[in-house]
Amino acid sequence: MSGICDGRVVVVTGAGRGLGRAHARVFAAEGARLVVNDLGVGLDGAPGPDSPAGRVVDEIRAAGGEAVAHGGDVATTEGAASLIATALETYGRLDTLVNNAGFLRDRMLVNLDEDDWDAVLRVHLKGHFLPLKHAAAHWRAEAKAGRMPTARIVNTSSGAGLLGSVGQGNYSAAKAGIVGLTLVAAAELARYGVQVNAVAPAARTRMTERTFADTMTAPTSGFDAMAPENVSPLVVWLGSAASAGVSGRVFEAEGGRITVMEGWRPGPSADKGARWSPGEAGETALKLLAEAPEPGAVHGA
Template structure:
């Protein structure tokens, strides 16, 4: 085994199940010490199978135990395999929770090298049926839940760089195909995931001077959030493996979180099964310049002519 992340300290949010769990285990297998963050709430962000019914998520943190705590279960898996890990139950969409997450890594292991932002949940509705609270909750956990851990980790790394200890720091954000193309019934989730791409690009540009690389993935895998979507996608007979297993996504995340990814920043990768794609985002297509103001009729005619020469956009998921 390469032990690519030997000696590195890695924080993974939403690491109690699904993709986050797979990432945490994969980093530990490569020698990293892992801080496993998870609130232990249900698919929609309310107390679920891993939290007492009717009890606010924040209150469940005082009653954490192995049987009912997905973060602790992942920690136990890592330790049973000979690795090092601790659990963290703070809400990363709050400044206090995000700050305590970074502090947990520093207080326990004396350093922080990689942050993987992964936490999130769904509240799907068609746009006209979507409540304001469901919009706010999903944007909060995905977009704010990326921003705050990133902000606090970056502040630490900036201080290290200014003290002459420039880190080889890595941030891996989690977007989605829904954020790149849109997804019917997921306007809140799609907007948040698109925002994560914008956040990634800005953070990569701003933090490069401090030794921090920032990239994003748009994964496709079978998790609690997608189990109905991929319910019929099992082992691919021609490939000999479960193409939708979350473990297929983690190798790229581990590499992006390791020193070996030096020089790669501000990129978005789509990853699914055995496929990795560099997403190229918005680029200038056909253009016309009159060098003067258009009339509305001219603008319309020109727009239609340009669209006739442009690439057809990808289809919105579910359309």
């Protein structure tokens, strides 16, 4: 390994399994000291029999790395505050926050209960906002004290948040919200030495078993394009000092492919210089649509 994160202290939420576990292990292999957060819940957010965070810590330590476990709920003020405090109290600093925790409660919209909507928005969107808020408050204080950080936040969005996904209205809305949060945070926190980016990963995890059902069995030889570890190198680079100057960006990462995603930007436009009638507005909209590229297909449509 290159040691690209030597000396950095990194917090990863939802790091007990899947992508978060892979990120934590690669960060540690690159020299970072870790706070491994996981609440230990099931795929739907219900309490599980045990917390996997401690097992990941054991794996990192067995490989010669440094890590501590955190089992708090990062979608609460108390849990998010204690997460950041754990890094500061254990290692005396914080350099990188990777927001990754989440779960699914998939339903078609007409069958989607309010509780399922609230739970998914809470863990993904609020679970990104609160750790970000508490980490940013620390880094702002450091900057104001004359100790400008080289800080990084990596958020986890999804193709569902960029294009939509049938049967995942709550998840898609939360992941789209994470993109908006990323853009605002990148703009607001730059003055404090903080870069904020997002990744939209595609990999084999508990959350994607049904999506990638035909590729769930890893190949016996060759490159496993769906392994979570394929996403981690980009996340680790974004979380390192080597990514200087990169902020407010969204990347897709799948297998051996990295893509810079291009968000909403003005396309074909018309200006009458006065108020349109409804008929005129409709006729003009159709002309503009004929000039515009077709949008990407919604996943599962």
